[in-house]
Amino acid sequence: MTAPATADFRTRLQDWLPKMVLAPSFAVTLLFVYGFIAFTVLLSFTGSKMLPKYDFVGLDNYRRLFALEHWHIAIGNIAVFASLYIVICSAIGLMLAIFLDQKIRGEGFLRPIFLYPMALSFIVTGTAWKWFLDPGIGLEKVMRLWGWESFTFTWIKDNDLAIYCIVIAAVWQTSGFVMAMFLAGLRGIDNEILKAAQIDGASNWQLYRRIVIPMLRPAFLSAFVILSHLAIKSYDLVVALTGGGPGRSTEMPATFMYSYTFTRNQMGIGASSAVIMLMTIAAIMVPYLYAELKEKK
Template identity: 55%
Template sequence: MEHVLTVPKTKSAPTRSFVDKLQNWLPKIVLAPTMLVTVVCVYGYVFWTAALSLTNSRFLPSFNFAGLVQYEKLMENDRWVTSITNLGIFGLLFMFIVIVLGVGLAIFLDQNIRQEGAIRTIYLYPMALSFIVTGTAWKWILNPGLGIEKMVRDWGFTEFEFNWLVNSEMSVYTLVIAAVWQSSGFVMAMFLAGLRGIDSSIIKAAQIDGASLPSIYFKIILPCLRPVFFSAVIITSHIAIKSFDLVTALTAGGPGYSSDLPALFMYAHSFTRGQIGLGAASAMMMLAGILAILVPYLYSELREKK
């Protein structure tokens, strides 16, 4: 029987060229809708908001150019000044406490303690809740007629007072309490991951040289975590600037507007008071605050890589 040698069929050049082009374009085609939505719904609306902030828009958008009038009104608005002051108090206290607490918890868990997984889960649990749930829960806890004050008085301490929630001078600090409880576990996880990524030989060498454990952490380990510190500052500052749901659920900006923050100010003037131009100007000021923190950080990171 004669054996017939069969030659496998090969694709023609035009077919191969079409397949190659399709393979090159397929990822772009798949990503195109997402990119389009991102460009339009994020960057497009940022530019739209910036344009509205330069008009005299009220209940409906207006295209009459008004220059920086809305920004001048914003700086003369007592509620805006109060919200910026509150943001400074809330943001600085929140960032400082949550980073210090996160570092402390991470160092505690880094000692190879028993039941580390369970304890880490307990610390991280608040991050599973939304700020609406957190604000509502702490509203009950801090309510003088329902929470801590009532519980302590029922124990017999009738003179005890903890009325920060209804005290205009202290209400902003209740936001700090709730936000720290919500976010400290997340910051702890960031630093714990950083600690676990440090080469153990560095620590062993320091121990051989006679360095104490506190000295090792403060002089060797923590300086190595500078990128984690920067990331924690960026994330927590972003949370502080855009805080809206926590304020709405916990204090609603009250009493009066003593615990108001820029995000709540922007919402109130844009959607409930018919001052779209003023609300857009406040939104752009919030964006400027975020960029003032983010741009120097990105510049320093890119400069170091170069």
């Protein structure tokens, strides 16, 4: 083989080698992610029960889904949980980021502590908080052993308050991650802008309200998208912490989908609820991705 031919072969091999290495991963992702998404959408239009059936029933499953009181409870719970979760996480994350941005001593020690909960799985977090909030073995028991006999904390057993236990556990786990996002945004702000504002007489409150927080818009948007995604997918945390109870007071669309698909043998309705969840996530993600790509162009 001549030198030019050898060089041409090496060039083509260098071009194709990354594609050949990535091809198996791409094929697996295409099949087991997007293939099964398409299969779920297909099932949502069939009369599938315990096993898949391919008798087309149109939108019947969706009509039956939205006629179920169980589904409306799940929608109401996710609305309460997601709104509180996103707002509280964003507020705590921002405050922690501003606190660490003051170049305090021990920042290198505190930052991993705030981030540590995110290293745990939601199953571990749910189990730990279940023990902590259980009146028989957790906070209430400890406070009474310390002599505060009148102390009661039974939120996890209360139909009206159990949803807030899930909010507390989710906020505890994710606030440190949101803090890291905001801290990265704060460290990316040009100090010259802040110094110029201080020279003009801006107070710290005005500095953050009119300059810093508006410049953190990308971080706020990213935090909103990620937290919304986590809230909609909140299955493992709910199962570990409350199991959807007491009663159905903490039922979420994710737990609804699982119960109707695998325990009630209503695969068509379960697939329909999964498609609704997918559409909700897409409604959040697609505008975000479009805005990001448009800004880059």
